Amino acid sequence: MNKTVMSIIVVLVIAGGGFMLSRSNQPSGDSMHGSSGAEIKDDKQELAQGAKIKISPERFDLGTVIYGEVSERIFTITNLGNQPLEILGISTSCGCTQAEVAEEDKVIAAGGSVPMKVSFDPAVHKDDADLGEITRIIYVKSNDAQEGEVEASISALVIREGEMVEEAESRVTTIQMTARQWEFVPNPIRVKEGDQVRLEITSPDVLHSFSLPDFGIDEELAPGKTSIIEFVADKKGTFDFGCAVYCGAGHGNMRGQLIVE
């Protein structure tokens, strides 16, 4: 018990220290702003100096995967810096795992983000190497001067078909949606409890977002693109979603409901 509490405190102290360090390390003579000791608060998000990569989520559990099926998950690569971030290379720890960023997304503007598609095919080696509980790492190289290579990971429990009957019942429900000024169509959306839900949301006009807090989802929807959002509807109920990016006069009304039956 005490040990756990101690280690939490240690982690907090280290994290806090690291935070202060990174604050004080920030070059103070940037651009034309003078450096008075006071903090300058922009209404924009503070962007780090240079290119700064962040992958989210850092790890994702695909859950139970049937041997022979291919699972997919979209990760998001965000540039938290004030200079363009270039993706220089993507590799994975195993041939069963593929990760890719579209060619046109390999340079990410300051503050921008792009999708990285990760797919996992445990049957690719045609042997039992990818059965059971596995974790695979995705390595992303970029021009981030501090973290030239960052990692994300997926994990899964890989079983053969028929090993667990009740798991096989979970289905993928794909819903195609449009997010536009100022509505989501269709709305409400209905799924069954336990469904693996895949939303394919297209924004025809301006930048919107899809924010579904009860499932930890908050994804930007770039104009003219189709964004893919996946989650497991693991609880029954009616859940509010909405657009969390200001998109014009009707932004506040741009919301909807997910019904899990």
Ligand code: CUA
């Ligand atoms: Cu769409 Cu705010």
